Amino acid sequence: MSESPANVRLRKRGRWLLPLGALAALGGIGAWWWPAPAVEEPAAATWVDESTCRSCHAAQHEAWQGSHHHLAMQRATGEAVLGDFADRALRTDVEAIRFLRGADSYRIESPGPDGDPLDRPVAFTLGVEPLQQYLLAMDDGRLQVHGAAWDVPGARWFHLYDGQGVDHRHRLHWTKAQQNADFMCIECHTTGFRRGYDAAADRHESRWHALGVGCQSCHGPASAHLRWAREGGGTAKGFAQPPGQVEVCARCHSRRTPLGNGWEHGADLLDDFLPMLLTADLYEVDGKILDEVFEYGSFAQSRMHEAGVVCTDCHDPHRAALQAPGNGVCVRCHNPSARANRAGIDGSRLQPKRYDDPSHHRHAAGTPGSACVDCHMPGRLYMGNDLRRDHAFTSPHPRQATELGHSDACLGCHEGKREEVLEAFDRWYPDAAPRDGGFARALHAARNGKPGAAEGLLRQLARDDLPAIRRATLIGELAAWPSAAAQRAVVEALGHPSPLVRRSAIEAAAALLPAPAQLQLFPPLQDDPVRAVRLAAAWQLAQLPEAVAARTTEYEAVQETMLDRAESHFNLAGIYAATGRGDRVEPALRRALQLDPAYFPALVLLSQWREQAAGDVEGARRLLEEALALHPDEGSLWHALGLMQVRRGEKTRALESLRRAHEAAPADAAYGYVYAVALHDAGEREAALRLLRDLLLRHPADRTVRQALLGLLRGTGAHGEAEALLDELALQNPGDPLLRGRNPTHSTQR
Numbered sequence: 001m002s003e004s005p006a007n008v009r010l011r012k013r014g015r016w017l018l019p020l021g022a023l024a025a026l027g028g029i030g031a032w033w034w035p036a037p038a039v040e041e042p043a044a045a046t047w048v049d050e051s052t053c054r055s056c057h058a059a060q061h062e063a064w065q066g067s068h069h070h071l072a073m074q075r076a077t078g079e080a081v082l083g084d085f086a087d088r089a090l091r092t093d094v095e096a097i098r099f100l101r102g103a104d105s106y107r108i109e110s111p112g113p114d115g116d117p118l119d120r121p122v123a124f125t126l127g128v129e130p131l132q133q134y135l136l137a138m139d140d141g142r143l144q145v146h147g148a149a150w151d152v153p154g155a156r157w158f159h160l161y162d163g164q165g166v167d168h169r170h171r172l173h174w175t176k177a178q179q180n181a182d183f184m185c186i187e188c189h190t191t192g193f194r195r196g197y198d199a200a201a202d203r204h205e206s207r208w209h210a211l212g213v214g215c216q217s218c219h220g221p222a223s224a225h226l227r228w229a230r231e232g233g234g235t236a237k238g239f240a241q242p243p244g245q246v247e248v249c250a251r252c253h254s255r256r257t258p259l260g261n262g263w264e265h266g267a268d269l270l271d272d273f274l275p276m277l278l279t280a281d282l283y284e285v286d287g288k289i290l291d292e293v294f295e296y297g298s299f300a301q302s303r304m305h306e307a308g309v310v311c312t313d314c315h316d317p318h319r320a321a322l323q324a325p326g327n328g329v330c331v332r333c334h335n336p337s338a339r340a341n342r343a344g345i346d347g348s349r350l351q352p353k354r355y356d357d358p359s360h361h362r363h364a365a366g367t368p369g370s371a372c373v374d375c376h377m378p379g380r381l382y383m384g385n386d387l388r389r390d391h392a393f394t395s396p397h398p399r400q401a402t403e404l405g406h407s408d409a410c411l412g413c414h415e416g417k418r419e420e421v422l423e424a425f426d427r428w429y430p431d432a433a434p435r436d437g438g439f440a441r442a443l444h445a446a447r448n449g450k451p452g453a454a455e456g457l458l459r460q461l462a463r464d465d466l467p468a469i470r471r472a473t474l475i476g477e478l479a480a481w482p483s484a485a486a487q488r489a490v491v492e493a494l495g496h497p498s499p500l501v502r503r504s505a506i507e508a509a510a511a512l513l514p515a516p517a518q519l520q521l522f523p524p525l526q527d528d529p530v531r532a533v534r535l536a537a538a539w540q541l542a543q544l545p546e547a548v549a550a551r552t553t554e555y556e557a558v559q560e561t562m563l564d565r566a567e568s569h570f571n572l573a574g575i576y577a578a579t580g581r582g583d584r585v586e587p588a589l590r591r592a593l594q595l596d597p598a599y600f601p602a603l604v605l606l607s608q609w610r611e612q613a614a615g616d617v618e619g620a621r622r623l624l625e626e627a628l629a630l631h632p633d634e635g636s637l638w639h640a641l642g643l644m645q646v647r648r649g650e651k652t653r654a655l656e657s658l659r660r661a662h663e664a665a666p667a668d669a670a671y672g673y674v675y676a677v678a679l680h681d682a683g684e685r686e687a688a689l690r691l692l693r694d695l696l697l698r699h700p701a702d703r704t705v706r707q708a709l710l711g712l713l714r715g716t717g718a719h720g721e722a723e724a725l726l727d728e729l730a731l732q733n734p735g736d737p738l739l740r741g742r743n744p745t746h747s748t749q750r
Helices: 005-012 050-055 058-064 215-219 223-231 245-250 303-307 372-376 398-404 409-413 418-428 439-448 453-461 468-478 484-493 499-512 515-521 523-527 531-542 553-560 566-578 582-595 600-612 617-630 635-647 651-664 669-681 685-698 703-715 719-732
Strands: 073-075 088-091 096-101 106-111 117-126 131-137 143-145 148-151 156-159 256-258 273-275 379-382 386-389
Touching: 050 058, 050 215, 058 215, 088 156, 096 156, 106 131, 117 143, 372 409, 398 409, 398 418, 398 439, 409 418, 439 453, 439 468, 453 468, 453 484, 468 484, 468 499, 484 499, 499 515, 499 531, 515 523, 515 531, 523 531, 531 553, 531 566, 553 566, 566 582, 566 600, 582 600, 600 617, 600 635, 617 635, 635 651, 635 669, 651 669, 669 685, 669 703, 685 703, 703 719
Parallel strands: none
Antiparallel strands: 073 117, 088 096, 096 106, 106 117, 117 131, 131 143, 131 148, 148 156, 256 273, 379 386
């Protein structure tokens, strides 16, 4: 059975080996405290009452009133609550929900953590348009965001996960950790937020300075600014100087993993968060948004970003609205004068044209296709009804889209008319070429095992105009294509100016370089000025047998700021195991499972630990079998059980378990590979060959599968097919170590 859409969505929301990235959205402000005023303040400045700003900045304060920033999180009062709570009902595929109104309260009744009806009060609202969600107060201090939302323009209730089987046993249920607003939401909907969790009491006590995104959310605590206004002196008008405006916005407008408890104004973005790279589950191959990733990742790839455009060039940060309506915001720079709208923007690539004219966009004024965003910022719907536009500012190219399989504005608008679109595009823009310097083609080739895959990555990495987030992504892809040239590229990237690139290079180097080289290169990176890089270096060093070189104190301290998360306990267990603190491994894993019984990586690792470190084979087996009784379609559990059965010599049972793992998650090449090896060992050689051939067709860039198929083919005397596989590999990656010593006469170059 294949994975459900809900499981796929959950897997995409974060990586198992890192704390899950907090999902960010627009925030707002209010004057309520929950449960008390924040007291944890930067040494250089303290929080002040937000109304203080109005006396000097009246226009900005007035513009901010009523904005999405202002209203993003409010107390659940009659003025703030937009949904209909007059005893309304909503039915999903698996649950019944009621929305109730009391004399001075709003309540939602729906299945609780055990499946029985639970009636909880609404404490706060999240958002005002196009949807509004509701935070429910729990007895242990948590605020949980319910999956039901109010469609503001449509005036109706809907559920974010309807049709996906999200009941009380599912990790996306409103009662579970993935819907804990203290971790997932509130940071970007309040000012001065600090997540509070008492691990001993298992109680949440999060605090914030004020509701919503106010002045100090972006500018930082203002006490030193007020002192500057009175007395003068100092730099940056008394504010901590952030690294750049885009990075300030990115703290919320990005898909990212937290690296601690909130952010510090003036710090590098990667001191507080790790932005996600352009992975295949999050972005299209040309860099456009795919999953819910917000604006930063796409904008960081754009020519606009490279030219020095910042968020406020297009958006009024106080009104949280565009600086001009319609195409007006674009033509301030893209116009017949070809002059940038302000100093500081590099306008050397601007061309003098009438962009807001049918001569350019080929559509009648006022019709779909005549707006700049229609072609250059295509959008996707998230959370049911929230249209978000891509901020990479790409240009349509339907021919490349057809070839590489990514979306395209022209093809998306004129659905079902591919040939007409291609003919018109070629006629209107005969010399049009993709404007990404070959990035999409190189990435597509690498992920799909096309000829020239490795060379394409290396050629892109040799560019000096490649955006850092694209470079970091390509470095990550290079780990699958080992060669001496790949090793050199990764070593060079360890010294790149961008911390995002340095961090990606550490992970790639761990895959491509031998342990002695890692022991030489990684220790200095533990002193990197940026936290994300230091943490990555410490983690990778800890995985080496000579882990004495790893300094894990900071890594552990980061995890300990998130002890309400199963992921953090899992990460700590991994560090404890790697650094000889075996007595702390099992308690950490068991605590992870107390917090989230369906956190499968912790369950699998605990089972392995019980079997191999404690010698409790039956206890380890019982852990997996009990979990499978509740989650019979979870591939990782079947895979772990099958490997245990292999180690215990239970070959028949192991084969069945590994088959179940492969069928539960057919897209996971690793499960298929292990199942194929088990088939071969059981004497089912032809079945193993068929499976490996099929896996390689679906995963042509998977080197492990290719190597296993080579071995089986040679063992059966199928040398011609084996040589054909090597010919294909030589086209993909001529420097691959598997090709060393190969007779040149067998090469496709002959």
